[in-house]
Amino acid sequence: MNFKSDNMRRILTLLALFGVSAAAWSAGADLGQAEKQATNWTAIGMFGGFVVLTLFITKWAASKTKSAADFYTGGGGITGFQNGLAIAGDYMSAASFLGISAAVMASGFDGLIFSIGFLVGWPVITFLMAERLRNLGKFTFADVAAFRFKQAPVRIFAASGTLVVVAFYLIAQMVGAGQLIKLLFGLEYWIAVVIVGSLMMVYVLFGGMTATTWVQIIKACLLLGGASFMAIMVLWHFGFSPEAMFAQAVKIKADLASDSGKTAEEAAKLGQSIMGPGNFVKDPISAISFGMALMFGTAGLPHILMRFFTVPSAKEARKSVMWATGWIGYFYLLTFIIGFGAITFVLTNPSFLDAKGGLIGGNNMAAIHLSNAVGGNVFLGFISAVAFATIVAVVAGLTLSGASAVSHDLYATVIKKGKADSASELRISKITTLVLGVIAVVLGIAFEKQNIAFMVSLAFAIAASANFPVLFMSVLWKDCTTRGAVIGGFMGLISSVALTVVSPSVWEATLGNPKGSALFPYASPALFSMTLGFLGIWLFSILDNSKQAKIDRAGFLAQQVRSETGIGASGASGH
Amino acid sequence: MDDDLVQRIASNPKYQELKAKRTSYGWWLTLAMMVVYYGFILLVAFNKTFLSQRLGEGVMTVGIPIGFGVIVFTIVITAIYVKRANKEFDDLTAEVTKAVLK
Numbered sequence: 168m169n170f171k172s173d174n175m176r177r178i179l180t181l182l183a184l185f186g187v188s189a190a191a192w193s194a195g196a197d198l199g200q201a202e203k204q205a206t207n208w209t210a211i212g213m214f215g216g217f218v219v220l221t222l223f224i225t226k227w228a229a230s231k232t233k234s235a236a237d238f239y240t241g242g243g244g245i246t247g248f249q250n251g252l253a254i255a256g257d258y259m260s261a262a263s264f265l266g267i268s269a270a271v272m273a274s275g276f277d278g279l280i281f282s283i284g285f286l287v288g289w290p291v292i293t294f295l296m297a298e299r300l301r302n303l304g305k306f307t308f309a310d311v312a313a314f315r316f317k318q319a320p321v322r323i324f325a326a327s328g329t330l331v332v333v334a335f336y337l338i339a340q341m342v343g344a345g346q347l348i349k350l351l352f353g354l355e356y357w358i359a360v361v362i363v364g365s366l367m368m369v370y371v372l373f374g375g376m377t378a379t380t381w382v383q384i385i386k387a388c389l390l391l392g393g394a395s396f397m398a399i400m401v402l403w404h405f406g407f408s409p410e411a412m413f414a415q416a417v418k419i420k421a422d423l424a425s426d427s428g429k430t431a432e433e434a435a436k437l438g439q440s441i442m443g444p445g446n447f448v449k450d451p452i453s454a455i456s457f458g459m460a461l462m463f464g465t466a467g468l469p470h471i472l473m474r475f476f477t478v479p480s481a482k483e484a485r486k487s488v489m490w491a492t493g494w495i496g497y498f499y500l501l502t503f504i505i506g507f508g509a510i511t512f513v514l515t516n517p518s519f520l521d522a523k524g525g526l527i528g529g530n531n532m533a534a535i536h537l538s539n540a541v542g543g544n545v546f547l548g549f550i551s552a553v554a555f556a557t558i559v560a561v562v563a564g565l566t567l568s569g570a571s572a573v574s575h576d577l578y579a580t581v582i583k584k585g586k587a588d589s590a591s592e593l594r595i596s597k598i599t600t601l602v603l604g605v606i607a608v609v610l611g612i613a614f615e616k617q618n619i620a621f622m623v624s625l626a627f628a629i630a631a632s633a634n635f636p637v638l639f640m641s642v643l644w645k646d647c648t649t650r651g652a653v654i655g656g657f658m659g660l661i662s663s664v665a666l667t668v669v670s671p672s673v674w675e676a677t678l679g680n681p682k683g684s685a686l687f688p689y690a691s692p693a694l695f696s697m698t699l700g701f702l703g704i705w706l707f708s709i710l711d712n713s714k715q716a717k718i719d720r721a722g723f724l725a726q727q728v729r730s731e732t733g734i735g736a737s738g739a740s741g742h
Numbered sequence: 743m744d745d746d747l748v749q750r751i752a753s754n755p756k757y758q759e760l761k762a763k764r765t766s767y768g769w770w771l772t773l774a775m776m777v778v779y780y781g782f783i784l785l786v787a788f789n790k791t792f793l794s795q796r797l798g799e800g801v802m803t804v805g806i807p808i809g810f811g812v813i814v815f816t817i818v819i820t821a822i823y824v825k826r827a828n829k830e831f832d833d834l835t836a837e838v839t840k841a842v843l844k
Binding site: 279282283294444445451458 | 775782838
């Protein structure tokens with residue numbers, strides 16, 4: 168009996184360990200549930216300053232936003248450098264800033280594995296997609312995917328792919344905002360959701376892509392500036408010697424372990440463990456699958472793809488990704504240093520710790536407490552305000568891309584068959600913005616208590632399994648047809664969502680089914696669903712002998728010529 | 743674009759050179775990025791002890807410079823592509839455009 172229960176306990180522990188690591192994989196940087204802190208007026212004041220500045224920019228942008236083209240792409244006059252910053256602004260979410268620095272603080276090297284995954288998609292976009300996207304597209308990625316195909320079915324697929332990705336990404340951001348505001352400003356959850364929802368609506372409704380771009384540029388500069396300052400202060404403390412910083416962090420981790428009753432040998436081992444890979448990658452299949460979702464998902468995120476149409480030429484598109492990759496890579500190096508800084512400055516300072524020795528407000532406060540340690544209360548307010556501004560900017564970009572999918576792909580192309588005038592298209596996109604804003608607020612409040620850790624990685628998995636294969640095959644494979652793209656795309660979309668639902672992070676952690684009951688054991692579906700998407704496109708294309716298939720294939724040469732040279736591409740004016 | 747223009751561009755030798763060079767360059771660099779990234783992930787999955795090995799007397803391990811190296815590699819390989827494309831590919835594109843649109 169005893170033996171049996173011991174064994175049982177061991178199995179449960181093992182399962183729990185696996186569950187935790189799977190959840191960590193799928194969550195990566197998740198903000199989780201947070202406790203409300205004391206009201207922080209400095210932070211609220213600084214955020215107020217950000218709001219005033221961005222509202223002025225929105226007013227200026229509104230005077231320039233007259234046509235649908237202005238709304239979708241800011242008139243196409245944004246430079247590669249500006250767009251690169253805006254892409255970085257879109258990509259460096261609050262979850263990656265707070266979550267990755269927290270992950271580094273908790274487990275060191277493992278946090279680095281995660282940020283590398285987020286970065287490696289960018290070169291692939293540069294080498295294979297960016298220029299061709301710019302040469303073929305106008306407002307949305309569906310313009311590219313449907314270039315030589317029958318418009319309606321491909322647009323309906325692309326709009327579904329866009330809206331599903333945007334929905335999951337939006338919910339994650341809104342819930343993150345609500346949790347953050349409790350931590351950073353000491354205000355109620357619902358206030359955050361309403362503030363983010365209404366600010367985003369103002370930016371997008373009045374200022375369209377121009378305002379959204381500038382909000383993202385400002386936010387990217389503030390975030391990069393603040394994070395640089397923190398990293399420099401940490402390194403300065405150690406005389407700019409990384410070895411000294413790492414040695415101190417290892418010592419602190421070892422001391423903490425020996426305080427909690429570990430033997431000297433175990434403690435030393437635990438201390439050193441932050442310098443190498445730990446349990447982050449449990450099974451290789453999950454690791455590869457998750458890596459694929461991150462690498463190729465980036466190339467299928469509609470709000471990122473849309474940014475390539477804001478620049479005037481393929482050359483500027485290429486420069487945008489160059490700058491974006493540089494800034495994002497630099498940012499991840501900073502978060503690594505910030506995480507180690509948090510070990511040395513925050514974990515040793517009782518004023519940041521609660522009675523149980525944990526961080527006040529939870530692990531995600533690592534970077535926030537560090538800002539206090541290195542820059543005092545005013546800098547704490549600054550970083551808190553930036554973290555919140557980050558969410559507003561990301562949400563604005565998401566909403567704009569969702570609104571474009573409805574107004575440009577569904578309304579103007581599918582319903583009006585390309586005969587909608589600019590004014591009515593603009594009106595539909597504004598109405599959609601309002602609707603999406605309200606939906607985002609409602610969902611944000613509805614999901615308050617839910618475990619939404621899986622949502623961002625699900626968004627990446629769907630983007631990698633549905634949007635990316637269709638875009639990739641339609642641009643690069645001659646024999647791809649309308650039927651193949653639509654069926655394959657939907658196969659990727661449906662399978663990625665379905666496999667996520669029956670994976671441990673949703674089936675067990677969110678839906679509350681018992682441990683081990685999930686049908687799909689891996690942390691990310693991408694390896695399977697992306698393969699299915701590509702296979703579906705290939706199979707249903709080569710089997711396609713319809714009249715439409717002949718038209719589709721015949722159109723490839725003209726598409727290729729334009730994608731390679733840009734001759735005939737939609738110009739800077741967007742007409 | 744009319745069919746005639748498409749045919750003229752497609753049969754232009756400079757266009758064919760541009761297409762062949764950029765496509766193969768893009769794929770080779772993509773392959774390099776995949777090898778580096780998945781190599782790193784497989785190392786993490788299968789050979790944790792190698793990455794956790796200490797470099798010298800201190801606490802520094804093999805893994806940290808490798809991890810940083812992957813990030814720096816990502817930025818550098820992007821820069822390498824952009825540098826060649828800005829010069830060579832854009833020049834070729836301009837030549838094609840000039841030849842067919844005159």
